[in-house]
Amino acid sequence: MNLLPTALLPACALLLRPLRYLVARGWLRESDVDAWLRLLHPALRLNRVLARVCAREWVAEDMLALTLQPNGNWRGAQPGQHVQLYIERDGVRLSRSYSLTRVGADGRLQIAIKRQAGGRVSPYLLECLAVGEVLELGTVQGELHWPQQAPGVLLLAAGSGITPLLGLLRSALAQGFAAPVTLLHYVREQGQRAFADELQALQAQYSNFQVRWALTGAETPSAELQGRFTAEHLQGIGDVAQRAVLSCGPASFVAAVQHWWQGTGSQAELQVEAFTPPPLSVGSERREVQLSLARSRQVLSAHNQASLLEQAEAHGLRPAHGCRQGICASCTCTLVSGVVRDMRSGARLAEPGQAIRLCISAPEGDVEIEL
Amino acid sequence: MNHRQDRQLSPAELDAFGAELDALRQRTLADLGEADARYIRRIRTAVRFCCWSGRGLLMFGWFPPTWLLGSLLLGLGKILENMELGHNVIHGQYDWMNDPEFAGRSYEWDIAGPSDFWRHTHNHVHHTWTNVLGMDDDVGYGVVRLFPEQRWKPFYRWQPLWVTLQAVLFQYSVAIQHLRLDKVYKGKLSKAEVRPLIKQFNAKLLRQWSKDYLFFPLLALLIGANALAVLAGNVLANLLRNLWTFTVIFCGHFTEQAAVFSKESVVGESRGHWYLRQLRGSSNLNGGPLFHILTGNLSHQIEHHLFPDLPARRYAALAVEVREIAERYGQHYNSGSLWRQFATVLKRIWIYRRPPAEHLPASA
Numbered sequence: 001m002n003l004l005p006t007a008l009l010p011a012c013a014l015l016l017r018p019l020r021y022l023v024a025r026g027w028l029r030e031s032d033v034d035a036w037l038r039l040l041h042p043a044l045r046l047n048r049v050l051a052r053v054c055a056r057e058w059v060a061e062d063m064l065a066l067t068l069q070p071n072g073n074w075r076g077a078q079p080g081q082h083v084q085l086y087i088e089r090d091g092v093r094l095s096r097s098y099s100l101t102r103v104g105a106d107g108r109l110q111i112a113i114k115r116q117a118g119g120r121v122s123p124y125l126l127e128c129l130a131v132g133e134v135l136e137l138g139t140v141q142g143e144l145h146w147p148q149q150a151p152g153v154l155l156l157a158a159g160s161g162i163t164p165l166l167g168l169l170r171s172a173l174a175q176g177f178a179a180p181v182t183l184l185h186y187v188r189e190q191g192q193r194a195f196a197d198e199l200q201a202l203q204a205q206y207s208n209f210q211v212r213w214a215l216t217g218a219e220t221p222s223a224e225l226q227g228r229f230t231a232e233h234l235q236g237i238g239d240v241a242q243r244a245v246l247s248c249g250p251a252s253f254v255a256a257v258q259h260w261w262q263g264t265g266s267q268a269e270l271q272v273e274a275f276t277p278p279p280l281s282v283g284s285e286r287r288e289v290q291l292s293l294a295r296s297r298q299v300l301s302a303h304n305q306a307s308l309l310e311q312a313e314a315h316g317l318r319p320a321h322g323c324r325q326g327i328c329a330s331c332t333c334t335l336v337s338g339v340v341r342d343m344r345s346g347a348r349l350a351e352p353g354q355a356i357r358l359c360i361s362a363p364e365g366d367v368e369i370e371l
Numbered sequence: 372m373n374h375r376q377d378r379q380l381s382p383a384e385l386d387a388f389g390a391e392l393d394a395l396r397q398r399t400l401a402d403l404g405e406a407d408a409r410y411i412r413r414i415r416t417a418v419r420f421c422c423w424s425g426r427g428l429l430m431f432g433w434f435p436p437t438w439l440l441g442s443l444l445l446g447l448g449k450i451l452e453n454m455e456l457g458h459n460v461i462h463g464q465y466d467w468m469n470d471p472e473f474a475g476r477s478y479e480w481d482i483a484g485p486s487d488f489w490r491h492t493h494n495h496v497h498h499t500w501t502n503v504l505g506m507d508d509d510v511g512y513g514v515v516r517l518f519p520e521q522r523w524k525p526f527y528r529w530q531p532l533w534v535t536l537q538a539v540l541f542q543y544s545v546a547i548q549h550l551r552l553d554k555v556y557k558g559k560l561s562k563a564e565v566r567p568l569i570k571q572f573n574a575k576l577l578r579q580w581s582k583d584y585l586f587f588p589l590l591a592l593l594i595g596a597n598a599l600a601v602l603a604g605n606v607l608a609n610l611l612r613n614l615w616t617f618t619v620i621f622c623g624h625f626t627e628q629a630a631v632f633s634k635e636s637v638v639g640e641s642r643g644h645w646y647l648r649q650l651r652g653s654s655n656l657n658g659g660p661l662f663h664i665l666t667g668n669l670s671h672q673i674e675h676h677l678f679p680d681l682p683a684r685r686y687a688a689l690a691v692e693v694r695e696i697a698e699r700y701g702q703h704y705n706s707g708s709l710w711r712q713f714a715t716v717l718k719r720i721w722i723y724r725r726p727p728a729e730h731l732p733a734s735a
Contacts, residue, residue: 027578030472
């Protein structure tokens with residue numbers, strides 16, 4: 001039940017400003033204000049970005065596109081960027097990043113979610129999330145952008161790496177980008193060719209756009225290319241060395257593309273985006289890792305044998321801390337990415353946005369924390 | 372007056388004792404989930420319901436049924452907010468939820484003392500150095516002598532009076548603890564060092580007073596209600612909360628069977644020894660589920676001190692196992708009814724107001 005029509009939500013943003021001022025200065029508690037706003041409309045909040053699910057559409061066997069209508073707190077995004085999405089499972093708030101496949105002029109967004117076998121978030125989004133439900137969105141990130149001036153563009157995607165490139169492609173073609181564009185999408189099987197119908201329609205509509213698929217899975221006879229990325233797959237494209245290249249996919253795929261691109265000696269632009277590699281399981285032997293501090297913008301060399309607190313201090317930092325034995329929670333800090341080990345229990349924590357205690361957490365691999 | 376008969380534990384026994392409690396902690400941690408998240412949100416909603424309905428009822432003026440009920444509801448809301456919600460959230464008990472609303476490092480509670488102060492004086496100092504004389508300032512808060520091991524000063528002669536004042540003004544007593552005015556007075560801490568803290572304290576105090584004693588009375592004036600009745604209701608609610616929290620907290624570590632420790636005894640302390648000290652220095656209160664919630668589950672003070680970062684709703688179940696472990700290791704498990712335990716605290720306040728020569732038996 002909405003006491004307030006959805007259409008009026010953007011107008012509320014202005015009315016909420018005095019409340020926002022009071023909350024920022026500690027005169028009001030944000031969650032209490034939000035509780036009242038929620039009564040007016042389920043997606044109305046003071047600062048948090050909530051989005052209503054407007055549509056669900058299967059775009060491949062294992063990929064679902066969600067159309068979202070964010071509330072007035074949404075600050076906008078560019079195609080090619082990815083947005084943090086929060087859901088709650090078993091009492092724990094989980095967050096995942098999804099690329100924007102469309103940033104509509106009407107303020108609506110589209111994201112596409114690929115099923116991750118054994119994942120905690122994607123199966124829920126794919127199976128359980130219904131139209132009309134409300135999700136929370138977080139920060140928008142990502143540097144990928146369309147090379148407007150390039151004499152031609154080559155898009156190389158693997159798996160769900162198609163999603164940011166599709167967002168860029170759709171907006172570029174709609175805005176009349178006239179130079180040749182080729183998209184090559186690597187998927188395991190025929191049924192995973194996400195957005196295939198739409199891409200073929202775009203190919204028919206725009207003479208400068210061409211789409212190809214490569215199947216990396218079982219060798220079934222088909223019209224598509226076969227196998228993992230290789231330079232031979234690009235043979236049909238005459239001017240490949242002049243083209244700006246955008247590539248997105250798993251780390252190994254992106255590395256292969258980078259290797260090939262360096263070999264061509266191309267002077268054109270290369271943009272890549274790789275998914276975070278899955279956490280490696282490590283033994284107890286000492287390993288060197290990178291410790292990135294998001295707030296102070298530092299990257300430190302660290303290892304997996306001592307607590308984050310000790311290692312930060314060894315680099316001359318002075319993080320807030322108390323008991324140094326995991327009792328008082330004074331050194332609690334947010335894990336941005338990576339995996340840490342609770343040195344008391346051996347438990348591994350890998351949830352982005354999770355609160356960790358620096359004094360009892362050791363990095364398992366490269367780690368970024370909000371410090 | 373302490374008659375604890377605890378078995379001395381060898382270092383190996385201490386390690387085993389610590390390992391058992393660690394395992395218990397792990398089992399509970401692994402089990403946290405939906406039910407705990409739902410619980411703390413329900414408490415949060417109950418706090419809102421009590422505070423808002425209480426404030427609403429106070430707008431009906433001095434009419435006794437609404438004024439009393441309104442004040443009681445507001446007081447209840449503040450008690451729940453301070454104890455079961457604020458105190459436990461600030462301990463980081465719900466950090467695993469990743470929900471910014473229940474993040475221990477940023478939660479600000481509805482009480483005079485800034486949460487930042489509390490995170491230091493309570494979470495760090497008190498929980499690390501529980502009942503260590505000279506290190507845990509919560510032992511008597513500097514105004515009360517509760518154990519014969521504490522050095523006597525003439526000031527303590529009047530401590531029943533100081534304690535009464537402290538109970539009435541408990542939220543301020545907790546708040547100024549972090550300012551270390553005693554050290555400033557003795558010149559151990561410069562005024563410049565304390566100034567930023569005083570600024571932070573004043574800012575919080577201004578917000579609290581503006582809300583309770585200015586905004587809502589003014590709102591009453593504006594809608595034609597009785598501002599004085601609203602003001603009085605707020606004073607009563609804060610007073611009730613102060614008295615209740617004082618009672619519960621003084622029962623936590625100052626009962627008859629609570630032990631204190633010397634600075635020397637904690638040098639190089641192992642985890643097992645730390646656990647043992649928490650068990651010996653804390654005391655539980657018996658009661659039903661509602662009583663436990665109203666105390667913020669500090670009625671399970673022993674479990675709270677063993678596992679300060681586990682959600683407090685788990686303490687009741689943990690208590691069964693902790694009691695069994697304590698018995699197996701020959702440790703006294705200090706538990707009793709609120710009134711019995713509180714009576715022993717009052718007895719301590721009364722006895723130890725006098726110098727050692729007067730309260731020690733003649734034969735000693």
